Amino acid sequence: MAAISREEVAHLARLSRLAVTEEELDRFAGQLDVILQSVARVGEVAAEDIPPTSHSVPLTNVYRDDVPVPSLTQDEALSGAPDAYEGRFRVPRILDEEE
Amino acid sequence: MSDLTRLSASALASLIASREVSAVEVATAHLDRIAAVDDRVNAFLHVDRSGALEAAEAVDRGEITGPLAGVPIAVKDVVTTKGVPTTAASKILEGWKPPYDATIVERLKRAGMPILGKTNMDEFAMGSSTEYSAYGPTNNPWDLGRIPGGSGGGSAAALAAYEAPLAIGTDTGGSIRQPGAVTGTVGAKPTYGGTSRYGLIAFSSSLDTPGPCARTVEDTALLHAVIAGHDPRDSTSIQQPVPDVVAAARLGATGDLTGVKLGLVKEFAGDGSEPGVVAAFRESVEALVKLGAEIVEVSCPHFQYALPAYYLIAPSEASSNLARFDGVRYGLRTGDDGSRSLEEVMSLTREAGFGPEVKRRIIIGTYALSSGYYDAYYGQAQKVRTLITRDFQAAFEQVDVLISPTTPFVAFPFGSRTSDPYQMYLADLFTIPTNLYGGPAISVPCGLSEGLPVGFQIMAPTMADDRMYRVAAALESAVGTFTPPAL
Numbered sequence: 001m002a003a004i005s006r007e008e009v010a011h012l013a014r015l016s017r018l019a020v021t022e023e024e025l026d027r028f029a030g031q032l033d034v035i036l037q038s039v040a041r042v043g044e045v046a047a048e049d050i051p052p053t054s055h056s057v058p059l060t061n062v063y064r065d066d067v068p069v070p071s072l073t074q075d076e077a078l079s080g081a082p083d084a085y086e087g088r089f090r091v092p093r094i095l096d097e098e099e
Numbered sequence: 100m101s102d103l104t105r106l107s108a109s110a111l112a113s114l115i116a117s118r119e120v121s122a123v124e125v126a127t128a129h130l131d132r133i134a135a136v137d138d139r140v141n142a143f144l145h146v147d148r149s150g151a152l153e154a155a156e157a158v159d160r161g162e163i164t165g166p167l168a169g170v171p172i173a174v175k176d177v178v179t180t181k182g183v184p185t186t187a188a189s190k191i192l193e194g195w196k197p198p199y200d201a202t203i204v205e206r207l208k209r210a211g212m213p214i215l216g217k218t219n220m221d222e223f224a225m226g227s228s229t230e231y232s233a234y235g236p237t238n239n240p241w242d243l244g245r246i247p248g249g250s251g252g253g254s255a256a257a258l259a260a261y262e263a264p265l266a267i268g269t270d271t272g273g274s275i276r277q278p279g280a281v282t283g284t285v286g287a288k289p290t291y292g293g294t295s296r297y298g299l300i301a302f303s304s305s306l307d308t309p310g311p312c313a314r315t316v317e318d319t320a321l322l323h324a325v326i327a328g329h330d331p332r333d334s335t336s337i338q339q340p341v342p343d344v345v346a347a348a349r350l351g352a353t354g355d356l357t358g359v360k361l362g363l364v365k366e367f368a369g370d371g372s373e374p375g376v377v378a379a380f381r382e383s384v385e386a387l388v389k390l391g392a393e394i395v396e397v398s399c400p401h402f403q404y405a406l407p408a409y410y411l412i413a414p415s416e417a418s419s420n421l422a423r424f425d426g427v428r429y430g431l432r433t434g435d436d437g438s439r440s441l442e443e444v445m446s447l448t449r450e451a452g453f454g455p456e457v458k459r460r461i462i463i464g465t466y467a468l469s470s471g472y473y474d475a476y477y478g479q480a481q482k483v484r485t486l487i488t489r490d491f492q493a494a495f496e497q498v499d500v501l502i503s504p505t506t507p508f509v510a511f512p513f514g515s516r517t518s519d520p521y522q523m524y525l526a527d528l529f530t531i532p533t534n535l536y537g538g539p540a541i542s543v544p545c546g547l548s549e550g551l552p553v554g555f556q557i558m559a560p561t562m563a564d565d566r567m568y569r570v571a572a573a574l575e576s577a578v579g580t581f582t583p584p585a586l
Contacts, residue, residue: 004466008466009462012462012465012466012469013458013462014446015465015469016418016449016458016461016462016465017422017425017442017445017446017449018446018449018450018453018458018461018462019443019446019447019449019450020450020458021450024455024458027455028455028458028459028462031459031519031520032459032462032463032466034519034520034521035410035459035463035520035521035524036463036466038406038407038410038521038524039407039408039410039411039463039476039480040407040475040476041404041407042404042407042408042411042476042479042480042483043475043479044404045401045404045479045482045483045486047479047482047483047485047486050482050485050486051482051485052478052481052482052484052485053481053482053484053485053488053535054305054481055305055335056291056292056305056488056535056536056537056538056561057291057292057335057337057537059334059335062334062335064331072198072199076198076199077198079196079198080195080196080197080198080428080429080430081427081428081429082426082427082429082430082431082432082435083432083435089427089428091427091441092435092437092439092440092441092443092444093440093441094440094441
C-alpha cells in the first residue's frame with residue numbers, strides 16, 4: 001500500500017505554500033512514497049519509555065544580558081526587500097476586497 | 100612564485116609572516132588559478148577579487164597578524180557575507196547581499212584571512228552531489244564527469260583544484276565529510292555548538308554545524324581553531340574552552356598511537372560499501388595498528404535507524420526554517436501583478452524559487468509534523484535520536500574514537516542517483532549518526548579505489564574534537580596525501 005497519495009501530496013504542498021504543477025505532483029507522489037516507506041522504519045524501534053532528544057546540547061532558556069546593542073538600520077533591514085514603501089516592507093493585499 | 104597554490108595553509112602563513120611572499124601575491128595566485136580552471140570545475144558561485152585583495156593588503160601593511168594571517172579562504176554560499184552575494188545555491192536568493200556577516204566570517208576577517216569567494220553547493224545544503232544547485236553542479240577535479248560530493252562540493256572541489264588552500268563548509272548530515280572523502284581532501288565537523296551557527300542560512304537547526312575544510316589535517320586544525328568558540332549570538336553555542344586541536348594534530352603527526360583504542364562499529368560492516376572502499380579502509384586500519392593503536396569491535400545497534408530518523412528530523416526542521424522565504428523581506432517575489440493575494444504570491448514565489456529536492460523535503464517535513472503523524476514520525480525519530488546518542492556514549496566507554504569509511508561509495512557519475520532520491524540519501528549512511536549525537540567527526544583521505552579517493556572517518560565524543568585530529572594526523576602520516584591529475 002502506498003504511504004502517501006497524490007491527493008495528500010497536493011494538500012501538503014498547499015499547506016507548505018508551494019504552487020506545484022500537475023507534472024510535479026505526479027513525480028513527487030511516487031518519490032515521496034519511496035522515501036516515507038523507508039523512513040517509516042523508525043517505527044520498528046521499541047521506544048515507548050525513551051525521552052525524545054530535540055537537541056544535543058543540554059541547554060534551556062539561554063538569555064542574553066538586557067543591554068541594548070546596535071542592530072541593523074532601517075535601510076539595511078530593507079536592503080533586500082523585493083518591494084519597500086516609506087521605510088516598510090510592501091506586501092500584496094492580505095484581505096479580499098469584499099472583507 | 101608560480102606554485103603558491105600548491106602549498107599548505109601552514110606553509111603559506113609562514114612565508115607571509117616572514118615576508119618572503121606578500122599576502123597580495125598569495126591571494127592573486129589563487130584568484131588567477133580560479134580564473135584559469137573554474138570554468139571547468141564550477142566550484143565558485145561568486146568570486147570577490149577586490150574584497151580578497153583589500154584584505155590581503157591590510158595584512159601586508161602589518162595591520163593584522165596571527166597563525167593564518169594572509170591565507171586566503173573560500174566560503175560555502177550558505178554562510179552570510181556582508182555585501183557579498185549569498186544564495187545558498189537557490190534561485191530564491193539570487194542576487195541577495197546580506198546586511199551582516201556570520202560570526203565565523205567575522206572571525207576569518209579578524210584573523211586576516213582574505214575571502215576569495217562563495218562556493219557552490221546543493222540548494223540550501225540538501226544533497227550529496229551538488230547536482231541540486233540551482234546554478235549547475237560542481238565537477239570533481241579527479242574526474243570532471245563525476246560528483247564532488249555534497250552539499251559542500253564547491254568547497255571541497257576548490258581545495259582539490261588548488262583554487263583555495265582552505266574552505267568553510269557546513270555539516271548537517273555529512274555535507275563537509277562526504278565531499279572531503281570523494282575529493283581526497285580533509286573535512287571536519289566540529290562538536291555541535293562548538294562553532295557558531297549565527298549567519299548560517301538555517302536548514303536543520305539542531306544539526307547544522309559549520310566547520311573547516313583543507314588539504315591536510317594540520318591546516319584543518321588551524322582553521323578549526325580560528326572559527327571555533329562560544330558565541331552569545333547562538334543560543335546553542337557551548338560555553339567551554341575549545342579543545343587544542345592544533346596541538347593534537349601535531350602530536351598525531353609524530354605517528355605514535357600507542358594506547359589509543361579505535362572502535363569498529365559492527366553494524367557498519369555489512370552495509371553495502373563498495374569493495375574498493377572496504378579494501379582501502381581495511382589497509383588504513385592495519386596502518387593505524389602498526390602505529391600502536393588497538394582495535395576494538397563495538398556494537399551500536401540503533402545506528403541502522405539513523406538514516407530514517409535523520410530524514411524525518413532534518414526535513415521537519417527545514418519545513419519550518421524555510422518558511423521565511425516568503426517573498427516579503429528578501430529574495431525573489433513572483434506573480435505580484437496587483438491582482439493576487441499575499442498567499443497566492445507566496446505560493447508562486449516558493450514554487451518558482453525552490454528546486455525539486457527542497458520542495459520534496461519541505462513536503463516530507465510538513466507531513467511528519469502534521470497532527471496524526473507527528474507521534475509516529477517526528478516524535479518517534481526524536482526518541483530514536485536518544486537511543487543513538489546512548490549507543491555513542493556506551494561505545495565511548497570502551498574506546499577513544501569510532502572509525503568507519505566516510506561514505507559507502509567513491510565519487511559517482513552525474514545523474515546516477517538523482518532519479519531515486521533515496522539512493523542519494525545513502526551517501527550519508529555513515530556520517531549521519533554523528534550529527535544526531537552531536538559529537539565531532541573528521542574525514543581524511545586514506546587511499547584510492549579505481550583511481551578515485553576514499554575517505555576514512557573518525558568520530559569522537561562531544562567536545563573531544565582533539566582526539567579525532569590526533570588519529571587523523573597519524574593516519575595521514577602513514578598513508579600520505581593524494582593529488583588529483585592535472586586539470
